[in-house]
Amino acid sequence: MMRIDELVAAIDALQASDLEAWVREELVIPQQEAGTLVFSDAQCARVRLIATLRYDLDIESESLPVVVSLLDQLYDTRQRLLSLTAAIKQQDAAVQASIIAAASGGSGA
Amino acid sequence: MKDPYESLGVARTANDKEIKAAFKKLARKFHPDLHPGDKAAEARFKEISSANDLLKDPEKRRRFDAGEIDASGQERPQERFYRDYADGPAYASHAAQDGFAGNDELEEFLSRAFGGGGQRSERSFRARGHDVSYALPVAFLDAANGATRTITLPDGKTLQVTIPAGSEDRQMLRLKGQGMAGIGGGPAGDAYVELHIEPHAFFHRKDDNIHVDVPVTLQEAALGAQIEVPTISGAVTVTIPKGSNTGTTLRLRGKGIRDRKTGEPGHQFITLKVVLPAGEEPELVEFLKNWQPKHPQNPRKEMLS
Numbered sequence: 306m307m308r309i310d311e312l313v314a315a316i317d318a319l320q321a322s323d324l325e326a327w328v329r330e331e332l333v334i335p336q337q338e339a340g341t342l343v344f345s346d347a348q349c350a351r352v353r354l355i356a357t358l359r360y361d362l363d364i365e366s367e368s369l370p371v372v373v374s375l376l377d378q379l380y381d382t383r384q385r386l387l388s389l390t391a392a393i394k395q396q397d398a399a400v401q402a403s404i405i406a407a408a409s410g411g412s413g414a
Numbered sequence: 415m416k417d418p419y420e421s422l423g424v425a426r427t428a429n430d431k432e433i434k435a436a437f438k439k440l441a442r443k444f445h446p447d448l449h450p451g452d453k454a455a456e457a458r459f460k461e462i463s464s465a466n467d468l469l470k471d472p473e474k475r476r477r478f479d480a481g482e483i484d485a486s487g488q489e490r491p492q493e494r495f496y497r498d499y500a501d502g503p504a505y506a507s508h509a510a511q512d513g514f515a516g517n518d519e520l521e522e523f524l525s526r527a528f529g530g531g532g533q534r535s536e537r538s539f540r541a542r543g544h545d546v547s548y549a550l551p552v553a554f555l556d557a558a559n560g561a562t563r564t565i566t567l568p569d570g571k572t573l574q575v576t577i578p579a580g581s582e583d584r585q586m587l588r589l590k591g592q593g594m595a596g597i598g599g600g601p602a603g604d605a606y607v608e609l610h611i612e613p614h615a616f617f618h619r620k621d622d623n624i625h626v627d628v629p630v631t632l633q634e635a636a637l638g639a640q641i642e643v644p645t646i647s648g649a650v651t652v653t654i655p656k657g658s659n660t661g662t663t664l665r666l667r668g669k670g671i672r673d674r675k676t677g678e679p680g681h682q683f684i685t686l687k688v689v690l691p692a693g694e695e696p697e698l699v700e701f702l703k704n705w706q707p708k709h710p711q712n713p714r715k716e717m718l719s
């Protein structure tokens with residue numbers, strides 16, 4: 306957990322005004338606590354990622370939401386794949402084999 | 415710790431702009447959050463960021479060039495990337511259940527199913543080749559007695575398949591290492607062969623026993639006889655008792671299928687079927703006309719009562 310001022314101090318290039326804008330655009334979602342904004346560990350990591358995209362990779366502020374949304378979709382899809390994989394792993398070896406064969410477009414027959 | 419100029423792939427004389435451009439290019443390629451499936455990305459990205467941290471700061475760069483500090487002094491503190499959370503079990507409620515499959519399982523599964531596994535860089539990617547499966551039609555007697563068959567795969571490769579005696583329909587044979595070749599030196603996948611056993615014209619299998627209907631003539635049934643009967647291992651001579659009838663069942667001990675686990679053979683059951691002569695038999699007809707049975711019978715009595 307980090308307060309907004311701690312987070313701004315912890316990340317080199319991060320400008321407080323930028324972080325506030327990202328909160329307004331809901332790219333990151335902090336919690337309200339004792340009159341300040343507090344970021345969970347996951348949200349801190351997310352701020353670091355967005356800062357890298359913005360400052361190191363020079364992604365424009367206007368394009369940032371698009372990129373972040375695509376990344377969110379990527380992670381969401383990976384979560385679904387993880388659940389699916391877990392479910393497949395619980396099946397018999399033969400069932401797993403036919404699923405894999407079907408997924409890889411093999412002859413299967 | 416690697417030389418920071420080498421890490422970024424820039425000359426020692428590179429200016430700030432060139433360093434920034436080199437970092438940007440590599441960060442795009444290796445930022446772990448942008449490549450959640452690439453395990454090697456994190457180590458590579460840390461190296462790149464450390465090099466960038468050192469070289470983008472003119473004072474640190476000067477001291478490094480002068481030999482006052484080394485590259486390891488610039489290592490970043492342990493940083494948790496967003497993917498550590500977003501790919502983690504607590505990310506979404508549906509993922510937090512028991513038996514949650516880790517990333518390794520996902521990567522393994524993806525590489526088996528799709529061969530590649532996302533955007534991994536080829537040089538660090540090593541994976542087991544994926545499994546392939548085939549259906550193999552097998553004649554009834556080949557399945558019963560065992561056989562060796564050579565199948566030719568669509569890619570021209572041939573595969574020697576040993577069909578064990580007593581194989582059952584839809585039985586899956588696993589041929590270890592006969593699937594697709596591994597990637598980057600990984601082991602080959604397995605081939606799965608599903609046996610599709612064809613029905614036989616007169617043998618029927620039930621568990622380890624073989625059932626067969628055997629036609630006998632009126633005389634053989636009435637008077638008894640020695641007849642030749644087929645079994646899965648060749649013809650044998652069977653004694654038909656005098657006064658046999660349609661439906662009479664005889665057991666040929668040990669002539670069935672050998673149990674794959676116990677090694678005990680099953681039996682062959684033959685059910686007799688009395689057949690009347692195919693051609694005209696006037697003498698028989700004449701005899702029957704005059705025949706007075708000693709025990710008159712109505713075989714349909716039970717059906718009509």
